[in-house]
Amino acid sequence: MVSAITLHARNLVLRPGGQPLNQTIRPGEIVGLAGLDGHGQERFLEVLAGLHTPHAGEVRLERGGQQTVITSFRRAVDNGITYLPRDRRATGIFPTQSVLDNFAISTVGKDARFGILSFRNRRKRYEGFRERLSINAPRPDAPITTLSGGNQQKVLLARALALEPDMLLLNDPTRGVDVATRHVLYDVFRGLAREGMGLVVLSSEIEEILVLCNRVLVFRDFELAAEMSGDAMTTETVIAAMFGRAA
């Protein structure tokens, strides 16, 4: 079950000389991150995940009134934050391993019965996610490289969800994924948000953010250039903020 956690970014400075930013990611909301490539939105996501130390400020995680400062990626993982990397080939899949092993790697401990691995149990866990994400993989024991990009991404998402996270940080999750698969993923994301999970989605496509997110944070020069939600969030306003023009 998802238990509600809230992320607070406090006076976060991403680059020396930048304006500090304050943000709160609440349970059940989908927050989009936009910006021209390399303008700090990816850095912001990595700071939330504990992969990068900010120049100044901190990220606090709040769970039932208890606050924890995220100082490292391990601490973020231990506290229910899961990060899905952008570069699937370089930092996502294990090309030499099977679909099943790729799915299970974050949660190998869950397959152990009295310390010994139960492959039946692993298979059962995988089948649950395969149905939910409609992963199209005829053989779970085939190498993951035999799958299409979209299905590889679904396996990675299954891996992340198997950790039963309370907050999901997605770095361009539909990059190189076909349109049909995208809509499956959107439905999954919305379902997770309804269960109370907070999602932060970095996307290089504005359309995606408009369709999926409750609000968007637009970055420019490693600073938060604009924050929009509801009707104020349109292709024109987001693009204007990305290029640093007043809309």
Add this chain to the structure above:
Amino acid sequence: MNTIRLANIRRSLGFGALLLVVLLAVNLYLNPARFHPAAWGTLIGLAAPLIGAALASTPVILSGRGGIDISVGPLMGFVNAIIIQTLFLKGGVESPFVIVPVALLVGAGIGAINGFLTTIVRIQPIVATLGTYLVLTGITLTIVPAPIGPAPQWIKAFAGPLSIIPLAVIFLAWWLIRRLPYYDLLMAIGSDDRAAYTAGVDVTRVRFAAYVITGVFAGMAGLMLTALIGSADPNIGQTYTLISIAAVALGGVSLAGGRGGLIGAAIGAIDIFLLQSVLTAFNVSTYVLQVAYGAILVAAVVLTAVQERANRRERNA
């Protein structure tokens, strides 16, 4: 399921297994008496320390990111010296229930030092274990400046056919490890440690454990070495270092990590042993033997790379 698994096994053993068959046939032809099935027990005894050293070298290599332990050979010599000189000759300890645990614990301790240097201090594995290599060689020479004997009777009993027992123990231990969640993590960090890290795997701890496992296996190999030579010799251990890594490479274990296993490493070691026999049958000098090792090693690595490229093309097609 099975066809894919079989294909994987074939792919990982590939060249080493083929070489094994060829070399065995050549040996049987050249030297029928020595390779008569009745003599296989003795042969295994002769090959056991090399096989043990190759098995010990494998876990750290599987852990990837240049993981390698060149101190396996000297560690075997160090264990050999401690058992014979310190425990048996000076301490009068003969019981296997003391000697075996001490050997394994010394191995685990040195493995932990290597693991600490490479994963926590983050020195490159080849440099860190080169340091351990030199230190262990020096200490071994201090303990036993010259060959000295004898060894306890029960150890010498493991020189012949019975040398299969310590090897079986290592395989059994590995078989158990393969059934632990740990094995998946080890192969994952060997395959791609950045991906493993972002997937939430504690890369440092998994890799550290690989060095300890290598140390324990090397302790066992040290016992096998002691059984074979029936004495303490400060100059033998190191000779196993490079040859065991050659065996591992020959056995299809990728030196980049994440691919291969103990069976491949054992086959590679047997290949090298058989190659020794062939060349000895031709009465070539030991210098030529060195040249042959080197040539075989390079050929093996090249062929493995060629094979992998072919496999990748097959997979992408």
